[in-house]
Amino acid sequence: MITVLCGGVGGVKLVAGLAAVLPDPSLLSVVVNTADDCVVWGLHVSPDVDTVLYTLAQCASHERGWGIEGDTWSALEMLGRYGLPTWFRIGDRDLGTHVARTMWLREGRRLTDIVQALGRSLGVPSRVLPMCDERVETIVRVPSGRIPFQEYFVARRASDRVLGVEFVGMDRAHVTPEVADAVCRSALIVVAPSNPVVSIGPILAVPGMRQALAAARAVRLAVTPLVAGRAIKGPTAEMLRGIGVPAEPAAVAGMYGDFLDVFVLDVQDRADAAAVAAAGRSGRPVTVACVDTVMDDDGARCRLARDVIRIAAASGAGVPVPLA
Amino acid sequence: MITVLCGGVGGVKLVAGLAAVLPDPSLLSVVVNTADDCVVWGLHVSPDVDTVLYTLAQCASHERGWGIEGDTWSALEMLGRYGLPTWFRIGDRDLGTHVARTMWLREGRRLTDIVQALGRSLGVPSRVLPMCDERVETIVRVPSGRIPFQEYFVARRASDRVLGVEFVGMDRAHVTPEVADAVCRSALIVVAPSNPVVSIGPILAVPGMRQALAAARAVRLAVTPLVAGRAIKGPTAEMLRGIGVPAEPAAVAGMYGDFLDVFVLDVQDRADAAAVAAAGRSGRPVTVACVDTVMDDDGARCRLARDVIRIAAASGAGVPVPLA
Numbered sequence: 053m054i055t056v057l058c059g060g061v062g063g064v065k066l067v068a069g070l071a072a073v074l075p076d077p078s079l080l081s082v083v084v085n086t087a088d089d090c091v092v093w094g095l096h097v098s099p100d101v102d103t104v105l106y107t108l109a110q111c112a113s114h115e116r117g118w119g120i121e122g123d124t125w126s127a128l129e130m131l132g133r134y135g136l137p138t139w140f141r142i143g144d145r146d147l148g149t150h151v152a153r154t155m156w157l158r159e160g161r162r163l164t165d166i167v168q169a170l171g172r173s174l175g176v177p178s179r180v181l182p183m184c185d186e187r188v189e190t191i192v193r194v195p196s197g198r199i200p201f202q203e204y205f206v207a208r209r210a211s212d213r214v215l216g217v218e219f220v221g222m223d224r225a226h227v228t229p230e231v232a233d234a235v236c237r238s239a240l241i242v243v244a245p246s247n248p249v250v251s252i253g254p255i256l257a258v259p260g261m262r263q264a265l266a267a268a269r270a271v272r273l274a275v276t277p278l279v280a281g282r283a284i285k286g287p288t289a290e291m292l293r294g295i296g297v298p299a300e301p302a303a304v305a306g307m308y309g310d311f312l313d314v315f316v317l318d319v320q321d322r323a324d325a326a327a328v329a330a331a332g333r334s335g336r337p338v339t340v341a342c343v344d345t346v347m348d349d350d351g352a353r354c355r356l357a358r359d360v361i362r363i364a365a366a367s368g369a370g371v372p373v374p375l376a
Numbered sequence: 377m378i379t380v381l382c383g384g385v386g387g388v389k390l391v392a393g394l395a396a397v398l399p400d401p402s403l404l405s406v407v408v409n410t411a412d413d414c415v416v417w418g419l420h421v422s423p424d425v426d427t428v429l430y431t432l433a434q435c436a437s438h439e440r441g442w443g444i445e446g447d448t449w450s451a452l453e454m455l456g457r458y459g460l461p462t463w464f465r466i467g468d469r470d471l472g473t474h475v476a477r478t479m480w481l482r483e484g485r486r487l488t489d490i491v492q493a494l495g496r497s498l499g500v501p502s503r504v505l506p507m508c509d510e511r512v513e514t515i516v517r518v519p520s521g522r523i524p525f526q527e528y529f530v531a532r533r534a535s536d537r538v539l540g541v542e543f544v545g546m547d548r549a550h551v552t553p554e555v556a557d558a559v560c561r562s563a564l565i566v567v568a569p570s571n572p573v574v575s576i577g578p579i580l581a582v583p584g585m586r587q588a589l590a591a592a593r594a595v596r597l598a599v600t601p602l603v604a605g606r607a608i609k610g611p612t613a614e615m616l617r618g619i620g621v622p623a624e625p626a627a628v629a630g631m632y633g634d635f636l637d638v639f640v641l642d643v644q645d646r647a648d649a650a651a652v653a654a655a656g657r658s659g660r661p662v663t664v665a666c667v668d669t670v671m672d673d674d675g676a677r678c679r680l681a682r683d684v685i686r687i688a689a690a691s692g693a694g695v696p697v698p699l700a
Contacts, residue, residue: 094479126448130472134497136479144468148454151475155418155460173458 054361055081055238055270059251060088060100061117062285063244064107065347066275069357070242071108071178072350080178081234082108085246086163087183087190087219087254088201092140093131095150096157099202100251101167101182102149109174117285120145139207164228181234183255184225190250191218201250210287214294219254227260235264240364243274243312245345247283248304249291256308265311271364273314275356276301276345280320284346302327309333314367316360318345339367378685379405379562379594383575384412384424385441386609387568388431389671390599393681394566395432395502396674404502405558406432409570410487411507411514411543411578412525416464417455419474420481423526424575425491425506426473433498441609444469463531488552505558507579508549514574515542525574534611538618543578551584559588564688567598567636569669571607572628573615580632589635595688597638599680600625600669604644608670626651633657638691640684642669663691 054074056067071077082104089098099118106112106120113121123143132138142150149170156166162185171180190201194212204212227235235241246252256262265272277288278301289299297303305315305328315328315338325340332338341363347353378398380391395401406428413422423442430436430444437445447467456462466474473494480490486509495504514525518536528536551559559565570576580586589596601612602625613623621627629639629652639652639662649664656662665687671677 093475094482095475124448124450124468126468127451127472127475130469131476134472134476134494136476144448144450144471145454147468147471147475148451148458151417151419151451151471152455152458152460158418170458 053079053081053234053238054240054242055083055234056242056244057083057246057252057255058100058104058244059085059246060103062277062283063246063251064103065353066242066244066356066360067104068107068350069347069353069355070360073354073357073361077108077177078179081181081238082178083181083183083231083234083255085183085251085254087188087222088205088250089187089189090140090200090202092142092150093136095147095154097140097142097150098153098163098167098182101180102146104180105167105171105174105176108171108176108178108180111174119143140202162228164230179230179234181228181230183231183261184258185228186221186225188222188225188254189220190254191220192250193217205287210290214287214291217249217253217291217295219257222254222257223259225258227258227264231261232264235268235270238268238270240361241265241268241270241272242360242364243272243308245275245277245284247286247288247291248277248307249288249295249297252308262310268311271313271367272308272311273316273360273364273367274305274308274312275316275360276318276321277304278321279318279346300324300327302331305331305338306333309336309338312336312338314339314341314363316345316363317342319343341367377403377405377558377562378564378566379407379558380566380568381407381570381576381579382424382428382568383409383570384427386601386607386612387570387575388427389677390566390568390680390684391428392431392674393671393677393679394684396678397681397685401432401501402503405505405562406502407505407507407555407558407579409507409575409578411512411546412529412574413511413513414464414524414526416466416474417460419471419478421464421466421474422477422487422491422506425504426470428504429473429491429495429498429500432495432500432502432504435498443467464526486552488554503554503558505552505554507555507585508582509552510545510549512546512549512578512582513544514578515544516574517541529611534614538611538615541573541577541615541619543581546578546581547583549582551582551588555585556588559592559594562592562594564685565589565592565594565596566684567596567632569599569601569608571610571612571615572601572631573612573619573621577631586634592635595637595691596632596635597640597684597688597691598629598632598636599640599684600642600645601628602645603642603670624648624651626655629655629662630657633660633662636660636662638663638665638687640669640687641666643667
């Protein structure tokens with residue numbers, strides 16, 4: 053069993069690759085950030101969860117990276133006519149997902165159960181697990197004040213200088229039994245190349261999560277979200293600097309240093325290998341591997357997925373990974 | 377000023393005719409049944425209000441009689457995929473209306489204010505007024521039990537024998553200030569040819585409504601919902617019999633007998649004129665007029681609207697109607 057921790061558009065590419073190369077995609081569990089969930093038009097939207105669901109259901113929009121391929125925009129147009137904000141663009145099929153989720157949440161169902169139901173209906177063969185069932189909200193501190201993540205990221209196009217990040221409500225969050233089970237039973241845990249601050253950060257901040265990862269028998273491997281000092285997509289470098297962390301692979305490895313066995317560095321950054329290897333906390337060694345981590349197309353996703361499995365199996369860390 | 381009391385698809389044709397023939401459609405207020413409002417997928421749907429809004433905004437589907445012309449069905453398809461019931465068919469644009477209304481209701485806004493806002497956004501020149509702001513629910517008693525109106529009407533296609541009708545929550549409903557104002561200030565109040573049991577019935581059952589109509593200075597005129605013993609559309613005859621009322625124009629006139637001045641009978645039923653004239657309560661005379669009440673096309677809607685105004689002006693009841 054493999055468990056991946058991931059956010060949305062960036063990390064999901066590796067998830068798609070793993071689902072494609074595993075002999076049985078039901079062996080894959082994906083623990084997904086929900087701290088950038090938001091309420092749009094009174095509906096509960098889980099952008100990262102839905103990106104993972106739609107990608108694994110093979111109905112995600114390739115072109116946009118979010119939402120559903122070939123979706124229509126009738127409801128959005130109507131809601132705009134009613135004077136409601138439409139900067140968070142929700143297609144009609146996508147809206148169906150949010151309507152169903154919101155209804156079920158109001159009925160008192162757990163987000164974890166709801167996401168399982170959505171996944172089954174969409175034909176997703178893997179387990180998609182929200183990081184927790186409680187409502188957590190990422191707030192970004194910028195010079196003009198504190199703003200919700202989606203406002204920073206979508207409405208303001210990540211153009212503000214980031215001064216810090218808070219996860220409101222995290223003190224009440226819990227690792228779900230499903231996430232605990234996946235972490236405990238996996239032979240390999242992969243931290244996807246998602247934003248370490250606002251995608252992986254919240255998952256690791258769920259009380260008990262870091263301890264569960266540190267105690268896991270799995271090989272714990274992270275794939276760098278930075279290539280040549282920049283993120284392929286999104287404001288990863290800016291957000292790292294915003295929380296006072298250098299935008300360098302070794303610094304990212306350090307953020308995972310209490311549980312990490314292996315760090316996959318991009319070949320372009322091989323000069324950073326020694327620094328990354330020293331990033332483990334309390335003298336814990338980190339094995340470093342260098343491969344091409346850029347996932348430009350489906351082939352590259354599968355190639356990186358195979359590399360990750362191969363590297364984990366060869367690392368000698370954790371239990372043997374019988375997956376390649 | 378003219379006020380019309382109406383339900384959905386049937387009565388709205390006369391509303392459309394009146395809006396078309398009045399020199400200024402802002403002189404028209406429409407008090408609409410909300411007792412068949414329902415919750416679909418967790419969203420508050422007001423079928424009759426929306427039919428009136430869409431019709432007056434000239435975006436209603438001519439073919440279906442409900443919903444929006446040219447709407448798409450993506451969200452419905454998705455919600456069906458999630459296993460949710462789709463017998464209540466909501467198009468994507470229409471869904472936008474329900475999402476907005478539900479959000480605003482949850483924010484604590486009055487339904488009356490919400491419908492005004494929707495109407496303004498849609499460019500509706502007349503005032504569309506929900507019969508009340510409280511939630512009232514029409515329950516139909518059928519041999520198998522008590523079922524919500526939309527289940528009787530849409531899901532089960534009005535195929536059950538009707539044993540009775542209840543308006544749950546009506547004891548807590550109030551005539552809104554806007555409805556009271558429209559009733560008080562109108563020169564003509566028209567009861568549309570809507571179902572007297574489940575469309576006009578709930579409006580009249582709002583505590584205080586019958587008294588307000590009885591006290592109004594307006595000419596109070598009803599257009600028959602029955603032609604040659606049958607309703608043009610819908611289960612009016614069956615529902616009348618279900619509550620123990622003969623499916624005859626005189627019986628319908630009798631249901632409005634405490635406030636009615638004029639009853640417009642279809643020419644096909646002119647033999648019923650004497651019975652209708654005697655239907656007023658406490659010796660109150662009812663003036664009877666016979667015209668063609670069948671509204672097959674836009675021309676017929678306007679013709680009946682002009683006839684109604686002419687008949688009201690000629691009736692000698694109420695204050696003079698300066699509208700024709």
